Amino acid sequence: MLLRMMVVVGMGTRPMEYRVAQLEALGRFLEEKKQDILEATGDTRGRCWGAEQLGQGTALRSWSFLQMTQLDSAFIRKDPYGVVLIIGPWNYPIHLLLGPLIGAIAAGNCVVIKPSEKAKNTGRLLAESLGCYLDSDCFAVVTAGVQETTRLLENKFDYIFFTGSPSVGRMVMAAAAKHLTPVTLELGGKNPCYVSDTCDVRSVARRLAWGRFFNAGQTCVAPDYVLCTLEMQEKLMPALREAITEFYGSNPRESPDFGRIVGQKEFQRIRALLCSGRVAIGGQTDEKDLYIAPTVLADVLPSDPIMQEEIFGPILPIVVVASMDEAIDFINERPQPLAIYTFSSDSKVSRTSSGSFCGNDTLTHMILTSLPFGGIGCSGLGRYHGKFTFDTFTHQRGCLHRNMGLEALNTLRYPPYSQQKLGFLTATFEIKRKGALLPVAFLLCVTLPVVKTLH
Numbered sequence: 001m002l003l004r005m006m007v008v009v010g011m012g013t014r015p016m017e018y019r020v021a022q023l024e025a026l027g028r029f030l031e032e033k034k035q036d037i038l039e040a041t042g043d044t045r046g047r048c049w050g051a052e053q054l055g056q057g058t059a060l061r062s063w064s065f066l067q068m069t070q071l072d073s074a075f076i077r078k079d080p081y082g083v084v085l086i087i088g089p090w091n092y093p094i095h096l097l098l099g100p101l102i103g104a105i106a107a108g109n110c111v112v113i114k115p116s117e118k119a120k121n122t123g124r125l126l127a128e129s130l131g132c133y134l135d136s137d138c139f140a141v142v143t144a145g146v147q148e149t150t151r152l153l154e155n156k157f158d159y160i161f162f163t164g165s166p167s168v169g170r171m172v173m174a175a176a177a178k179h180l181t182p183v184t185l186e187l188g189g190k191n192p193c194y195v196s197d198t199c200d201v202r203s204v205a206r207r208l209a210w211g212r213f214f215n216a217g218q219t220c221v222a223p224d225y226v227l228c229t230l231e232m233q234e235k236l237m238p239a240l241r242e243a244i245t246e247f248y249g250s251n252p253r254e255s256p257d258f259g260r261i262v263g264q265k266e267f268q269r270i271r272a273l274l275c276s277g278r279v280a281i282g283g284q285t286d287e288k289d290l291y292i293a294p295t296v297l298a299d300v301l302p303s304d305p306i307m308q309e310e311i312f313g314p315i316l317p318i319v320v321v322a323s324m325d326e327a328i329d330f331i332n333e334r335p336q337p338l339a340i341y342t343f344s345s346d347s348k349v350s351r352t353s354s355g356s357f358c359g360n361d362t363l364t365h366m367i368l369t370s371l372p373f374g375g376i377g378c379s380g381l382g383r384y385h386g387k388f389t390f391d392t393f394t395h396q397r398g399c400l401h402r403n404m405g406l407e408a409l410n411t412l413r414y415p416p417y418s419q420q421k422l423g424f425l426t427a428t429f430e431i432k433r434k435g436a437l438l439p440v441a442f443l444l445c446v447t448l449p450v451v452k453t454l455h
């Protein structure tokens, strides 16, 4: 059952007519089962507020609209959540902490900042100097290892913003659940890059190599692997070699623009992945220097170790598929990634699901502040960047200030609900299923004050 839904979602459920038809069916259910609903709710709730008695609640809503007047004032207040915890990662230790911090401050929160313990220098820098700039009553930097962070998470925060791995993300969410604290989780995943047969191979290779080898591959949104035909793999290989040489010279180890792996443990994990497929470009490593050359692996199989986890290093595996449809199936059989990339003129890839999408390039979509950035499913929860960051740290509080006059109008809403009262209300306000929107909109316009938004 659940499995069938997972196949159908995003295909069968997307067309507008389908959604309208389903909503109409729900309306029919409410209409045809009215009596059963009354009996079922009567069982447990009595005549609570008369809502069910008044015809599926819609009448009650229009009824309350009617009682609002221009003397009342409705508005949305953008409130801060309160005390926010921001946990940063090591790969972009300043950027991925300060980005969310800006939004949290803009929204009016107090913030506890927890830099990654793996990025020692930036952690120390922030701990020592941020306090000289920001109000230390409201903003604090906590340098903490795994154990201290676990203890930190036992506190009740009002919002937690975490960037890191899915496994730590699960622990953060479990800790947050104890206090029902809302979370944003910026995680990772294996981001596929599909390359069709009809591309300009040189440009593809440069855009792909830049995205993969930037920061030595330690980027959550980097293209993780390539899907293309055997023919395209043959064409891509010399083009990728050329792009790598153009960017990092004939010995990337000497290039000031090519990074190193963050630590021993990560180095060993990534080096072990080199046994997958066939090394077509690069492959050199130096443990003392934490150096792994920009590497391309050809003929990688879906069962190879490198296809079982997010690589997070300077290795680009190519998995051969027969067609675009096969590539789409391959992507859909796996957890939803943070990003999907395609070099193609076909838009069929919208039949997939991912946190974000970028056509004909890599990484660049995340530079636009007009686009929300975040994952879906295993690649994360929530979104930020630009205005979305402010919204993330903001609680939209619906407020109504009513006028104390015209009390007589309220009589209908108060018990006891005599047959006359109910009859009057149902007759006057029951909204028919068809054309329901019009009277509601009309009532809203004539009686409700304009909703304002306060910052």
Ligand SMILES: *[C@@H]1O[C@H](CO)[C@@H](O)[C@H](O)[C@H]1NC(C)=O
Residues within 6 Å of the ligand: 342, 343, 344, 345, 346, 347, 358, 359, 360
């Ligand atoms: C990729 O570029 C080609 C050629 O400029 C264009 O026709 C196509 O629509 C682009 N594809 C996407 C997904 O943006």
